[in-house]
Amino acid sequence: MKMKKALHKLLAMCMVVMSILFIMPNTISYAEQSSQTGDTITCKIKEFDMGNKTFKIELSTNASGCGIACAQHNSNSQGNMSMDEIFASATKEFSSTATFTVNEGVGNMVYAWIIDQDGNILSSNKKYSFSTHxxxxxxxxLTNYxxxxxxxxxxxxxxxxxxxxDKGILHFNILPQMTxxxxxxxxxxxxxxxxxxxTSDTYDFAGETTFDTAIESMNEAGTYEWRIITYKDNSYSKVQSITYxxxxxxxxxxxxxxxxxxxxxxxxxxxxxxxxxGYTCYLYRSFNNGVSFNGYVSGSTRSNQYNSDVVTYDYSNYLQEGCLYKVGIRTLSNDITAIANSxxxxxxxxxxSKEGEDVDNNxxxxxxxxxxxxxxxxxxKADADTLNTIYNKxxxxxxxxxxxxxxEGLDNLDTNELKVALQTNSDTRASIxxxxxxxTETAGITVDKPDVSAEAGELxxxxxxxxxxxxxxxxxxxxxxxxxITKEDAAGVDSTLYKNFVSLGITLNGADNVNDLAIPVQITMPIPKGVDISKLVILHLNADSTVNEKFTIANNGYTYDSVNRTITFTVTHFSTFIFAEADDTSTTPGNPTTPANPTTPENPTTPANPTTSGSSVTNPTTTAEPAQSQATETDNTAFATAETVTSSPKTGDNGSMAVLWVLFAGCAITAFCYAKKRVRR
Known part of the structure; x- marks a missing residue:
């Protein structure tokens, strides 16, 4: 009888424990909460030391109970490092808001991670939660206004x-002699x-200026913000902001x-x-055979061809082997407040690569x-192996x-078609x-080694x-x-846009017409000394020193062999080439104002008092809250929010379930034994 009562008590206790576990909410740690909710790190610049080019930044996270780790890395001076190595050098603050000091410098990147109270990254794959250049x-x-x-x-x-x-067009003043x-x-x-x-040696934008480029991106209703800053040497203005x-x-x-x-x-x-x-003509690229297309290729352009029945744009410098492309075209309005862009x-x-196939078929x-x-x-087929076999026999x-x-077959082909084929089809390159x-063998022509002048040889x-x-x-x-190859005068290069530039005159001795080659020429050469490959821009000049072509790694204007440290690019004419470093290799600097006299349509008119009811100006002296103080994700720098991670098992989940199943099994065994004992009686 006593045994029976003891068993009843044990069964009752098990049922109570099971009920509590079933109704008790799962306990999730703050680390797992962060990975589930996508918490972010935001950045606010508190102080700028102009003389030392350092910033005191405030990083904050909305992840409850978490801290922040921050590290700065420069690949130019420190070399490539894994994210684990960079994290190991990070300063850790166990607070949701922390202040760090970072330095300006080409190649400098700041990384930050959300960490738990043990100093561990909350992302299982150990990627950063925030980065900025x-x-x-x-x-x-500008980006952290x-x-x-x-x-x-x-x-x-x-x-x-x-x-x-006014109508999406910015009107503003520029101070004279600013850098x-x-x-x-x-x-x-x-x-x-x-x-x-x-400001260059030959031109200064000082005075009233208009900036209409934003209208090509204003395709949806909403609030747009313009931020403006000017600087000269080591002196800077505050950022000014105007919204519309x-x-x-x-x-x-x-x-x-x-x-x-x-x-x-x-x-x-x-x-x-x-x-x-005008029109926006953006080139989109696919690396997966057309399954998806990524964002448009840097350097894709806005076209202002007003006086032509047919608009054309040459993307031959932007194409690379193994990719598919398409162009998105949009018609622009001269007054987006009355008629929207298309x-x-x-x-x-x-x-x-089809161009190569056409060349081979020809x-x-x-x-x-x-x-x-x-x-x-x-x-x-007429691939290189077939051509060589027939020729040798x-x-x-x-x-x-x-x-x-x-x-002669090559001579009769379109030069642009050959250029694209050279860049994008390795079989065609081998055939050529x-x-x-x-x-050259049958015509008695010798291709000499490059004739490099002594001055150029130093570069x-x-x-x-x-x-x-x-x-x-x-x-x-x-x-x-x-x-x-000779060293040329680089006096015409705008030193405010380009640094460490090397000017080389490259021509083809003995060529029929160096200004208009019948067959494109592909050049492979070492990177000029002193030029940072990560910032390299090649400016191919016309005879009058204006820029004819601009090659960047971003727009596939050249390819880079990191093993041999060489660059390869294709040209259809020869002249002076400028090899330089640029702050921004994705865009072509130039006068951003509207063309002076476009025939169609008419120039947009500027009212006497252009401030409209849709705009508001924030001057740097204001004490109002910043329009956007959090870290900004831009098209040409790496910014990211905290990642959504499938993390390790939730604290309390698997543990409580394990206890539950053990107790359940114990109850079942006890009940079975008790029932069996009753049968025997």
């Missing part, structure tokens, strides 16, 4: 931009476009006739739209015509005929190299220079052809 003071001040910032150790520039917004004045536009605290107005509430009208500009748009040989072409203020329409997907037809006359069977006389015919070898390693296509451009009767 501190390469340039003016940019850091705080009107209450304090400047120390220097002379603050008193600057009133007198800014106003640079920088404008950045934000939507939802995200950078959408930027412009800078540097854009109400999008129902009517929109007509879209381009996308059915008549073409994208071939690297060139996009489409019919103009009557009354268009929707963005896309061209058909373009595969630049060469195949050319070769088969020669083989037919010789009574030899035709070939199915031919008689000396037939070798001359084959090489000449293939060279094979044809060049055949042609580049001559032994690392190679060229494809030189022999195919030899003038009639010429027996020697080769690159000639």
């Amino acid at each position: 501190v390469g340039y003071a003016y940019y850091f001040l 705080n009107p209450d910032i304090v400047y120390t150790n220097g002379d603050e520039i008193e600057y009133d931009a007198n800014a106003s917004i 640079d004045t920088y404008v950045e536009v934000y939507s939802n605290n995200k950078s959408v476009t930027t412009r800078h107005y540097p 509430d854009y109400v999008k009208p129902e009517s929109k500009m007509p879209e381009v006739d996308i059915t008549k748009a073409t994208f071939e040989k690297g060139i996009v072409s489409f019919p103009a739209v009557e009354g268009a203020y 929707d963005e329409l896309f061209t058909d997907v373009y595969d630049p 060469l195949k037809d050319t070769l088969n015509n020669v083989l037919k006359e010789a009574g030899v069977d035709s070939v199915e 031919a008689s000396d006389a037939d070798k001359v005929t084959i090489a000449k015919a293939l060279k 190299e094979a044809i060049e070898k055949m042609y 580049i390693e001559a032994g690392g220079i190679s060229v494809t296509g030189a022999g195919l451009n030899a003038a009639a009767g010429v027996t020697n052809v080769g690159l000639k």
Whole structure:
């Protein structure tokens, strides 16, 4: 009887414990809460030391009970480091708000992590929760705008931009003789476009200025913000901010006739739209065979071709092997408050490697015509192996005929098509190299080693220079052809835009026409000494020293071989090349104002008092709360929020379930034993 009562008590106790566990809420640690809710770190610059170029920043997180770790890393001076190594050097503060000091410097990156009270990162894959580039003071001040910032150790520039917004166009003043004045536009605290107005030896933007580039990004209703800063040497102004509430009208500009748009040989072409203020033509790239397309390629442009029935844009410098492309085209309005920009329409997907296939097919037809006359069977393809096999088996006389015919076949092809094929199709490159070898051999042409002057040789390693296509451009009767490289005067380079620049005159001795090559030439060369590859821009100049082409790594204008430290780029004419470092390699600096006299449409008029009811100005002396003080994610710097992580088991979840199942099993066994004992009785 006593045993029976004891068993009843045990069963009752188990049921009570199970009930408590079932109704008790799961306990989740603050670390897991952070990973589930996507907590963020925000940044506010509290103080700027102009003399030492240092910033006192306040980082804060909304993750309950967590701290912050902060580290600064410079890949240029410290080399590449893993995130674990960078985190190991971080300063840790066990508070939701912490203050750190960071330095300006090219290549400087600041990383921050949300950490628990044991100093562990709350992200299981140990990525940072926040990062920002501190390469340039003016940019850091813009992206982390705080009107209450304090400047120390220097002379603050008193600057009133007198800014106003009319129809999405910024009107403001620029002080004379500034090193640079920088404008950045934000939507939802995200950078959408930027412009800078540097003072050069030949031009000063001082005075009243208009900036209309933002209208190409104002495609949705909402609040847009312009931030303006100017600086000279080590003196800076406070950032000024002006916001504009854009109400999008129902009517929109007509879209381009996308059915008549073409994208071939690297060139996009489409019919103009009557009354268009211009067009945005953004190049989108896919790395996964068209499954998805990433954001538009840096350097994609706005077109202001007003006086043409057909608008064209050459993207041949932007294309790389293994990618697919499409262009998004939007018609711009000259008054977005009355008529909105059109929707963005896309061209058909373009595969630049097809240009190589077209070249190969053309060469195949050319070769088969020669083989037919010789009574030899035709070939199915004209790749390098096939060309070399047929050439090597031919008689000396037939070798001359084959090489000449293939060279003429290349001459008859479109230069842009050949250029794209050289850049994006390795098979075509091999075929052109094979044809060049055949042609120079049979025509008695020698491709000399590059002729590098003594002055130029101090800037580049001559032994690392190679060229494809030189022999195919030899003038009639010429027996020697080769690159000639000299050091040129760089006086015309704008030192406010470009640093550590090297000016080299590159030409092709013995060529038929260096200003208009029949067959593109591909050059591989070492990086000029003293130029940082991460900032490298190549400016290909016209004869009058204006920029004809701008090659950057971002727009695929050149490729970089990190093993041999060489760059490769393709050209269709020769002149002076400037190799320089640029603050921003994604955009082409220039006069951002509206063209002086566009025929269609008319220039937008500026009212006598352009401040509109939709705009409001925040001057740096105000004590109002900052429009956006949190860290900003922009198109050309790395910013991120805390990651949403599938973390380790939740504290309390699996533990409580394990106890529950153990007790449940114990109850079941006890009940079974008791029942069995009763049966026996």
